[in-house]
Amino acid sequence: QKEVEQNSGPLSVPEGAIASLNCTYSDRGSQSFFWYRQYSGKSPELIMSIYSNGDKEDGRFTAQLNKASQYVSLLIRDSQPSDSATYLCAVSYNQGGKLIFGQGTELSVKP
Amino acid sequence: KAGVTQTPRYLIKTRGQQVTLSCSPISGHRSVSWYQQTPGQGLQFLFEYFSETQRNKGNFPGRFSGRQFSNSRSEMNVSTLELGDSALYLCASSFALNYGYTFGSGTRLTVV
Numbered sequence: 341q342k343e344v345e346q347n348s349g350p351l352s353v354p355e356g357a358i359a360s361l362n363c364t365y366s367d368r369g370s371q372s373f374f375w376y377r378q379y380s381g382k383s384p385e386l387i388m389s390i391y392s393n394g395d396k397e398d399g400r401f402t403a404q405l406n407k408a409s410q411y412v413s414l415l416i417r418d419s420q421p422s423d424s425a426t427y428l429c430a431v432s433y434n435q436g437g438k439l440i441f442g443q444g445t446e447l448s449v450k451p
Numbered sequence: 452k453a454g455v456t457q458t459p460r461y462l463i464k465t466r467g468q469q470v471t472l473s474c475s476p477i478s479g480h481r482s483v484s485w486y487q488q489t490p491g492q493g494l495q496f497l498f499e500y501f502s503e504t505q506r507n508k509g510n511f512p513g514r515f516s517g518r519q520f521s522n523s524r525s526e527m528n529v530s531t532l533e534l535g536d537s538a539l540y541l542c543a544s545s546f547a548l549n550y551g552y553t554f555g556s557g558t559r560l561t562v563v
Contacts, residue, residue, distance in 0.1 A: 374551050374552075376554075382556075383539075383541055383554040383555060383556050383557050384494070384541070384554050385554070386551040386552065386553060386554075389550075389551045428494065430494075434507070437482045437483075437484040437499035437501070437506065437507060437543075437545060437552065438484070438496050438499055438507040438509070439484070439496060439552065440496065441486075441493055441494040441495075442493075443493045444493065
């Protein structure tokens, strides 16, 4: 059973701090990795994708991938209250469109 | 550019009935996936279509089925509804896997 694990949280950080979200996956054949943000009552929104080892930065967001350790992380710099949401890690195991999602980490940014 | 459109947004059905949900992907997107989201199980993959062919299927009973039309629009059908089918059903589309998937707003299905 291919699994994606995330700390459920809630993770609480003060405004302006760095939020660090982590995800581990079980299958070494994993090829593509995504982070989605989901506000309460809304659908998931793609915020980052990463495919090779290392860091990928986009604005305040940095995704980090380490295939040897089978983990992927998301850093949010200068966290804002508007970043408060559930962050979902998703992993693709083949060339098709099947994504395996973690249970999500709830992030709360306190003003 | 229009996003992924799902209809209807809300649906209430009775146990034993069947339901059809519709999804129109972003223009140019040929891959369409369906997911079920519940508080207990999270987001679970149902199936994925590409160019009218089902490429992947999740671990759901045969009561759950889908199809994709030549214009990439997709439908999913659930027959003989059970109370446990109450969930948010999400459709997502992609131009190619490496671009990630864009989700629609979902259809909230309640089975009573």
